[in-house]
Amino acid sequence: MKTKPSLLGGSCIIASVCVGAGMLGLPSAGAGAWTFWSLLAITLTMIVMTISGWMLLEAFKHFDLRVSFNTVTKKMLGHKVNMLNNIAVYFVGGILLYAYITSSGLILQELLNINGKLASVLFVAIFSIFVWHSTRAVDRISVVLIAFMILSFVFGVSGLAINVDISVLFDTINQEAEYAPYALAMFPVALTSFGYHHSVSSMRAYYGEERKAKYAIIGGTTIALALYFLWIFSIFGNLPRSDFSPVIEQGGNVDALLGALSSVIESESVAQAINAFSMAAILSSFIGVGLGVFDFLADFFKFENSKLGRSKTWIVTFIPPLVLSLLFPFGFVTAIGYAGGVATIWTCIIPALLAKKSRSMESGREGFIVPGGSIILTIVIVFGVFTAVFHFLAMAGMLPTFTG
Template sequence: MNKSPSLIGGACIIASVCVGAGMLGLPSAGAGAWTVWSLLAITVTMIVMTISGWMLLEAFKNYDLKVSFDTVTKDLLGSKINLFNNITVYFVGGILLYAYITSSGLILKDVLGVNDKLASIFFVLIFSTFVWHSTRAVDRISVVLIAFMVLSFIFGVSGLAVNVDMSVLLDTISAENNYAPYAMAMLPVALTSFGYHHSVSSMRAYYGCESQAKKAILGGTVIASILYFVWLISIFGNLPRANFGPVIEQGGNVDALLTALGSVIESDRVANAINTFSMAAILSSFIGVGLGLFDFLADFFKFEDTRQGRAKTWLATFLPPLIFSLLFPFGFVIAIGYAGAAATVWACIIPAMLAKKTRDGEKGSEGFRAPGGTVMIYLVIGFGVLTAVFHFLSMLGMLPMFTG
């Protein structure tokens, strides 16, 4: 008798897809909203993103287990909407690689003793080789990186957690009492931090059914939320809100956040653990996102799985974000905000549209169904549209922006 895969295993896969370097953007993005409103924004985003993942499951239910996001979108919504969806998938992958390349250069420049642009080039040339070589190579390096992340996270966060100052965590030392408006600008970064939707079809195939995949998705988003909560409380309880000014001024770049943290952490061991975690998170996300984008572009352009074909895919995957990183080095949080605005398409709007189309079909009432009825479909679409609008309003300076 075949044993069904464990729910813990599937939940951990979803959590690891969510928890990447986006985690490093949350403290800077949430500095204005501070503790209570940041945690509230993350909770609301987690609930909506979990339900939108279930809506994708609902749309997949009448298809073969091997089916992809691309196939179902093309079949149910047509080629034009599918093309737009694919463009946003590519844009999000590209802008995330761009953010990781820029940040890695800024962190590595002191280690390597070269300028940040040269450090970024070295970073891409060395670590993208794993993606070019094979998925197996990515698998092996990912295991090592995740072990580094777990150990450094435990040592670093436990060191921060024991020193949490409640007056800093609740910001009782400042006269500010209007945090809620700043939560709007945080939503695109929060949304990026729950972008697991390209893995929904993999979860369904893994379990062979929608009901178990549904539980794994919920488990994964809950685990990710708990990690974000612990991380934000540990940072906001140590680094006063006013100290985020220089970090935000540099676009939320990770090296600026680490420098600010270093000024309030007394233990070198904790500071080194946080630095190691940050670098491992960026590298892990760079390789994970790089592999996803590499496979997407290989399929899209129909490049062959040969050395020459993989070299073409490598160029299409890594060269554009590297060039943009060298020419226009925007801040980490700014880049992730763009990713969040575009991700609203394939993480909120398209899943809800697919679920509606499925329910309107002949077999719509059979099998798995996401909760909330038609009202939930419109709520998920509304959340996606509002998140994108908030991003563009903040870009235009039309939303309250915290400057420290």
């Protein structure tokens, strides 16, 4: 008898998609806003992004289980909107894979003492196999990775948490410092930290219904939020706000963050646990994001679900970001910021428009519906628009920028 997929497995897939970007991007992005305003921005983003994912489920209920953004958006919102959405989905998925591949190369270069580019190639060659194999394989490895992350996180972060300095955590030394203005530029990175939406169709297909997928989504975003809170608390409680200057100068690269942390961590075992956690976070997100992009491109190109078809999908999913990573490596947080600015299209605006269209259909009032009426649709769209505006204002130097 075939076993039914567990909610824990699905929640771990969603959480694993989120935590790579969030864990490694949020500390540097939130250095200006610091503890209180960072946690507030993360919490608000988590709520909106959970609801917008549910909106996709509401729209997807009209279609068979193998569809994704491409088919649904084209049929419900038209070819032009679908083309814009496709570009945004692939851009964000590709740039996240690109950021993870580059970061893994930097970390493996230090761990294995090999060339960074070779490390990136090996990383893709070995770990993308799980995505090529099946969603079930991703489920299994995601559970293992989340368990490993929790163990290394508990061991590493407990070492940090024990040594948390409250004066550092709340930056009491700088009585006249401003924090709130820096939170605006943090929203694009926070949004990317909950950017699991390309995996919503995979979750729906995995469970065969919308309601279980709904619980897997909120389970996954809740796990991610809890991990973010612990991580921010531990990092900001040990690494003074002023010490983020060299990390920010290097574009928030993961190796720079780990290097700064090593200067304040006295225990070698704790430092190794933090390094292991960071690598697991990147790996889990690489596999989770890879699955979402893989399923999206399989639907877009109409590749068959056979070994040959999945091999074609593997090529268009992983080779372009690998090549770009080898040719043009740059700041991790910069990449995540670009992803967040563009991701507002398909994580906020498109889901709300799809849900609105769904409700205008004859069968729209049947089955799964996100509560909140038209007000919640408006809130999600406005949140997405403002997040995109904040990103482009930050790029233009029109928002306060923290340099340490």
